[in-house]
Amino acid sequence: MKVPFVDLKRQYLQIKPEVDQAIQQRLERAEFVGGDIIHEFEQAFAEFIGAKHCIACGNGTDSIEILLRAFGIGVGDEVIVPAHTWITASETVSFVGAKPVFADVEPLTYTIDPLRIVELINKNTKAIIVVHLAGCPAKMDEILNIAKEYNLMVIEDVAQAHNSEYLGQKTGSIGHAGSFSFYPSKNLGAYGDAGAMVTDDPEIAERARALANHGQLEKHNHILEGRNSRMDPIQSAVLLVKLKYLNQWTNSRIRLATHYADLLGGLDVQLPVVPSYAKHVFHLYMIQLEKRNEVKSYLDKSGITTNIHYPVALPFLKPYAGNNHQGEFPVARSAQDRLLSLPLFPELTDDELGYVCQVLKEALI
Ligand SMILES: *Cc1c(COP(=O)(O)O)cnc(C)c1O
Numbered sequence: 001m002k003v004p005f006v007d008l009k010r011q012y013l014q015i016k017p018e019v020d021q022a023i024q025q026r027l028e029r030a031e032f033v034g035g036d037i038i039h040e041f042e043q044a045f046a047e048f049i050g051a052k053h054c055i056a057c058g059n060g061t062d063s064i065e066i067l068l069r070a071f072g073i074g075v076g077d078e079v080i081v082p083a084h085t086w087i088t089a090s091e092t093v094s095f096v097g098a099k100p101v102f103a104d105v106e107p108l109t110y111t112i113d114p115l116r117i118v119e120l121i122n123k124n125t126k127a128i129i130v131v132h133l134a135g136c137p138a139k140m141d142e143i144l145n146i147a148k149e150y151n152l153m154v155i156e157d158v159a160q161a162h163n164s165e166y167l168g169q170k171t172g173s174i175g176h177a178g179s180f181s182f183y184p185s186k187n188l189g190a191y192g193d194a195g196a197m198v199t200d201d202p203e204i205a206e207r208a209r210a211l212a213n214h215g216q217l218e219k220h221n222h223i224l225e226g227r228n229s230r231m232d233p234i235q236s237a238v239l240l241v242k243l244k245y246l247n248q249w250t251n252s253r254i255r256l257a258t259h260y261a262d263l264l265g266g267l268d269v270q271l272p273v274v275p276s277y278a279k280h281v282f283h284l285y286m287i288q289l290e291k292r293n294e295v296k297s298y299l300d301k302s303g304i305t306t307n308i309h310y311p312v313a314l315p316f317l318k319p320y321a322g323n324n325h326q327g328e329f330p331v332a333r334s335a336q337d338r339l340l341s342l343p344l345f346p347e348l349t350d351d352e353l354g355y356v357c358q359v360l361k362e363a364l365i
Contacts, residue, residue, distance in 0.1 A: 002303040003343050003352045006185045010347035011249075015241060022237035023191075031233050041236040042196070044243055045180075050173045051198035053205035056231035057212045060159040060181020060195040064129065065092040066229065067177045067197055070207040071153045073098050077126040080152075082112040083332035084313045085131040089157060090320065098126070102315045104329045108273040110286070110339075111138035113331070117146055120326060127153040132161035132171050134272070134309070134341075135187065135253075135281035140166045140174045147175075155179060162187040163250045165279035172198050177208075182239055185345075187253070187283050188246050190235040252346035253282040256353060260285055260342065263357040267364055270338075284309055285344040289364075292340050298363035304356055307341045 012019065031037070038056050046054035057063050073079060075097040081089040083102040090100035103116040110133045117128060128147060130138045147154045154175030158164075162180060164171045172178025182194035197208050207224075210217050215226035257280070261271055270288035274280045286309060289295060299306050313332035315325050342356055 001352065001355045003305065003348075003356055005305040005307055005341075005343050006345045007347060008184055008189070011345075014347075015245065018241045019238055022241050023234055026234045026237055033230060033233065035233040035236075037233045037236045037240070038231055041231075041240050041243075044240060045196060046198060048243060048246070049170050049178065049198050051178065052200040053198065053202065055197045055205060055209045055212060056236065057195045057197065058229035058231065059193040060157075060179060060183060060186075061088045061092060062212070062227075062229040063179040063181070063195040063197045064088055064155065064157060065095055066208050066211045067155050067179055067199075067204070068092060068096045068098070068127070069211050070204045071127060071155075071176070073126050073153075076124060078122065078124045079127045079129060080112075080117055080120050080125060081129045081314070082110075082131050082133070083315050083329045084110050084310065084335050085133055085157070086159070086310065087314060087317065088159070089129045089131055090314050093129070094319070099124075100314075100320075101125070102320075102325060102329065102332075104327060104331045105133075105335070106139075107331050107334075108270070109136045109138075109275060110134065110331075110335055111136060112143070114139055114142035114146060116327070117143065121146075121150050121152070125150065125152060127155060129155050129157055130175060131157040131159075132164055134286050135161045135164055135283040136272070136274070137161065137164050137166040137171050137278045137280070139275075139277070140171075141277075144175070153177075159183070159186060160283035161281055163246055163279075164281040167277050173200070176201065177204060182235065187250065187281055188239065188242060191238045192232065192235055194231045194235040194239065195229075196231070249346040250281050253344060254280070256344055256346075256348055257282040257285055259350065259353055260344070260357065263354065264360065267361065269360075269364070282344055284341045286339050286341050288335070288338040289340060290338070292338050295360070295363045296340055299356070299359055302359045304359055305343065308339060309341050310336060312336055
């Protein structure tokens with residue numbers, strides 16, 4: 001049996017008539033940039049997340065960079081980011097001229113550790129980027145308390161956690177602003193690149209909207225210098241169709257994660273932990289184990305595709321080699337060597353999941 005890591009075609013086939021029609025409509029109207037459909041998506045998504053404003057943009061990296069700019073973060077400023085995540089968190093900070101400062105993560109959820117954040121704050125610190133990694137919300141109350149005490153902005157990177165909740169509140173609506181990616185394989189994915197920002201702050205929303213569109217709120221009225229980071233109307237149309245199914249797909253991910261936990265319990269691996277405050281949406285099913293690389297190649301040989309998120313933690317990547325890091329990042333270092341992501345997507349079948357567990361057991365003998 002072959003088990004793919006993700007199979008986007010299965011989901012497309014489920015919604016083909018609706019999504020084909022939505023795309024066809026854009027083609028027939030020759031609506032290739034701009035249009036009401038984008039605002040329609042922004043409104044629907046803001047409502048879904050429970051935020052006052054949503055601004056669509058080109059992707060989930062632009063959205064972080066634009067939010068940093070909207071908050072006025074730049075040269076001389078420091079932003080605290082998790083040591084273990086995708087490089088977006090740190091590269092965007094550098095791109096606006098500020099300095100990313102890495103904080104180690106929690107050993108079981110891999111989200112930023114509030115205790116480490118406090119140690120890194122100085123007079124230049126302006127913001128914290130929180131990543132809800134793999135679909136698990138970070139400890140938002142602790143982080144927001146620190147932010148309040150030191151007057152820091154909190155940007156949530158929700159690229160892996162659409163529809164997750166912290167104490168019943170949707171992530172993205174908890175900090176000062178939230179950033180979403182709709183990269184095709186995310187929990188809510190477009191059919192190309194797309195992203196969005198959400199916030200309750202009307203001034204940040206206006207600045208972000210202007211920054212994403214050459215600094216203009218209306219044509220030729222440039223209130224500042226910005227850039228071009230637009231969401232295509234075709235992507236808005238696809239996302240509007242798919243948003244209706246997000247709850248159903250999220251439930252399916254959660255069910256499959258429970259199924260994995262049932263079948264893998266008792267093995268010598270660390271399974272994902274769901275904190276009591278969290279609705280975890282399992283963008284990734286990450287387990288920790290010894291001999292990770294050997295197990296991964298055994299699974300590969302048996303037709304099972306797995307991934308490593310991420311093989312090198314951010315502080316140890318080449319662009320940050322010259323940084324004068326504070327701390328040794330023991331958790332991030334161990335995570336990079338021990339984590340393995342198993343196949344998990346809403347359309348994964350019980351047979352496939354059972355096969356993954358069976359082969360994993362063989363590999364561990
Ligand atoms: C996917 C991802 C991003 C970037 O999104 P793009 O749309 O590909 O730019 C940012 N942060 C995290 C945690 C991600 O997983």
